[in-house]
Amino acid sequence: MDEDEKPLIVSSLYDECAQNHFASANARVRRPFYIDRSYITSINDDQAPRVTSHASAMNKRIEYYGRLGPPSEPSLIAPDHVIPAPEEIYVYSPFGSALKIGGDDSEKNSSIITIFMIWNTMMGTSILSIPWGIKQAGFTSGVVLIFLMGLLTLYCCYRVLKSRGTIASIDTSTWEFPDVCQYYFGSFGRWSSLLFSMVSLVGAMIVYWVLMSNFLFNTGKFIYNYVNHVNVTEMGLTTNGSNKVICPNNGDSTPLNETVDFVFGNTTGFTLFQMCWNKTNTVPLYLIIILLPLLNFRSPSFFAKFNVLGTASVLYLVSLVTYKAVCIGFHFHFQWDELHNYFVPEFRLSFPQLTGILTLAFFIHNCIITLLKNNKNPENNVRDLSVAYLLVGLTYMFVGVMVFGFFPSPPLAKECIQQNFLDNFPSNDILSFAARIFLLFQMMTVYPLLGYLVRVQLLGHIFGDTYPSILHVLALNIVVIAVGVVMAKFYPNIGGIIRFSGAACGLxxxxxxxxxxxxxxLYRRQRLTWFSAVIHTSIIILGVGNLVAQFLM
Structure with missing residues (x-):
């Protein structure tokens, strides 16, 4: 095999370069030689990635510096301009957080750190739609579906984790799941992986834009009311007491007009404010001023430092719903009688709406291999993955049941539960205001990371360069933002966007x-049984049915 066609084995390059190429004559920190993906090519689509001549020449150049100097003295250290910058690797859950795990400071993690890293990466804004999903599925069937979907997605994630081990003839230590798909399905596997990855990423950015518009609007309204000492009175259905919940759309799909949502002391001033601060017409445009410049950064390292906000926001939401449940209490009515308008069905035919949301809520399959590479004890990968899924499922179950349970029946029906359950709290609620502004800041730091992933995957595949020019990057970012603005104006329903995106990329x-x-x-090893074929074919049919059902709801 020619030198330029040697398989790419990053781990061996790391060890060799760290031990031999960089002698620390002046106690300088040794740095590994990372191969950028732009240096990788393939002889054909069915073979493993190969090192290009450019990468091979660079490796020889570093070896040359290592051999300079007398034998009795330490080797010379390669200059900075010879060594490629370490590759920054980010993993993400589409509606969770993006997490940097690559670079110089990449270290092995204990099982506890690994478990909570998976939990943190998987948890995200889909938690806001879980109570609405339970309402759509029915209470009992909703709880059961969370449990079953958690088990099913865990098993499929286990199959992803073990997929590299099915290839015995090639070193796959540096492969990700899309590389495995390319090995088995050729160019179709490569491009279809890119397509569905774009669906999940762009879908995430759309949901983020809708939610950021919502949070920014409510934050601005709260500040305006507080500064102008506005007396707020809800015109829609609401409960009494200090811990109010509201029905902003009176149970139907059309929100109340903002001009009649509240009665203000100074109607003239409010009219002018509302013209400039409209949830669907103006606020989504204001976000462009803030986020478009951030999307054009070459590296999103700065924003990755705020990853801890994802964990903090989830913990705050859990604390918020717990406090509300204690103050309001639980309200269930399972008997069909004169109060049938407030009857809580245990099963509804619209349950696929919840399965679509849960497909994305439990989605981490595209980056699980990367996450578990850093596990200090790889023999515990399956156990740690199972524990992480258990924690995620319990978090979803807790928030969903709590919100569904404390949402009062008379005078409000469970049908009033919104796709974003924070919309069920009035704008002058201090705790929900804090949650909105907290989530708004967290999303503004994650959004550029998602845009970076879109740029790396799409432009990297098309042009072979993740930053071909500022014009290319700017054009891509404008298109992505425009889609978010249009959806925030005409279809600001995060539950609908999440379930379609989840069912599509999850398929x-x-x-x-x-x-x-x-x-x-199994078939290639002549070990495929009828039982295994039936079980796994049934899972594929369930995935197809999950996607088709979203269009029938």
Whole structure:
């Protein structure tokens, strides 16, 4: 095999370069030689990635510096301009957080750190729609579906984790799941992985834009009311007491007009304020001024430092719903009688709306291999993954049941539960105001990371360069933002966006590819049984049905 065609083995390059290429004559910190993905090519789509001549020449150049100097003296250290910058690797859950794990300071993590890193990466804004999903599915079926979908997605994630081990003839230590898909399905696997990855990423950015518009609007309204000493009186359905919940759309799908949502002392001033501060017409445009410049940064390292806000925001939401449940109490009515308008159904035919949300709520399949590479004890990967899924499922179950339970029946029906349950709290509620502003800041730090991932994957595949020019990057970012603005204006329903995105990207990464790869690997080893074929084919059919059902709801 020619030198330029040697398989890319980053781990061996790391060890060799760290031990031999960089002698620390002046106690300078040794740095590994990372191979950028732009240095990788393939002889054909069915073979493993190979090192290009450019990367091979760079490796020889560093070896040359290592051999300079007398044998009795330490080797010379390669200059900075010879050594490529360490690759920054980010993993993400589409509606969770983006987490940097690559670079110079990448270290092995204990099982506890690994478990909570998976939990933190998987948890996200989909938690805001879980109570609405339980309402759509029915209470009992909703709780059962959270449990079953957690088990199903965990098994499929396990199949993703084991997928590299099905390839015995090639070193796959540096591969991710899309590389495995390319090995089994050729160029179709590569481009379809890119397509569904774009669906999940762009869908996440759309949901973020809708939510940021919502949070920014309510934050501005709260500040305006407080500064102008406005006396707020809800015109829609509401409960009494200090811990109010409201029904902003009176149970139907059309929100109340903002001009009649509240009665103000100074109606002229409010009219002018509302013209400039409208939830769908103006506020989504204001976000462009803040976020468009941030999307054009070459590296999002600065924003990755705020990853801890994702954990803090989830913990705050859990504390918020716990406090509200204690103050308001639980309200269930399972008997059909004269109060049938407030009857809580245990099963509803619209349950696929919850399964679509849960597909994305439990989605981490595209980056689980990367996350578990840093586990100090890789033999515990399956256990740690299972514990992380258990924690995520319990978090979703807790928030969903709490919000569904404390939402009062008379005079409000459970149908009033919104796709973003924070909309069920009035704008002058201090705790919900804090939650909105907290989530707003957290999303503004994660949004550029998601945009960076879109740029790296799309432009990297098309141009072979993740930053071909400022014009390319600017054009891509304008298109992505425009889609978010349009959706925030005409379809600001995060539950609907999440379930469609989840069912679409989950069809490939959660259901189809893991099961197909497992069956193909068993068949090639002549170990595929009828039982295994039926089980995994049924999982694929469930994934297809999950996507089709979203269009029928």
């Amino acid at each position: 490939a990464f959660v259901f189809v590819y893991p099961c197909l790869i497992h069956m193909i690997a």
